[in-house]
Amino acid sequence: MAEPTQKYSITMPRDIAEAARTRSGPSGLSAYVAAAVGRQIERDDLNELIAVAEADHGPITEEEIQARRDQLHGAREDQGQAGNAGSTGTSAA
Missing domain, CATH: 1.10.1220 (Arc Repressor Mutant)
Known part of the structure; x- marks a missing residue:
């Protein structure tokens, strides 16, 4: 509802x-x-x-922020690669 x-x-x-x-x-x-x-x-x-x-x-440092950005970017890349592998019928093994 x-x-x-x-x-x-x-x-x-x-x-x-x-x-x-x-x-x-x-x-x-x-x-x-x-x-x-x-x-x-x-x-x-x-x-x-x-x-x-x-x-x-305590305050979050610029280094901590950048580390999380890098982690997020890497996760998005991994997710994109997994999605591409599934759409081509091949495995990312």
């Missing part, structure tokens, strides 16, 4: 509203704005989590 909805009136710069309307596609402007607000809430929650972790364990 879908979440109940409620109508709201918001104010935003005209250029942003028009860009959002252009990009909203068949789902419509309301769905586009709701998704954008949802992503912002997730980012705010993540920033709060980072702040708590840094308060407990």
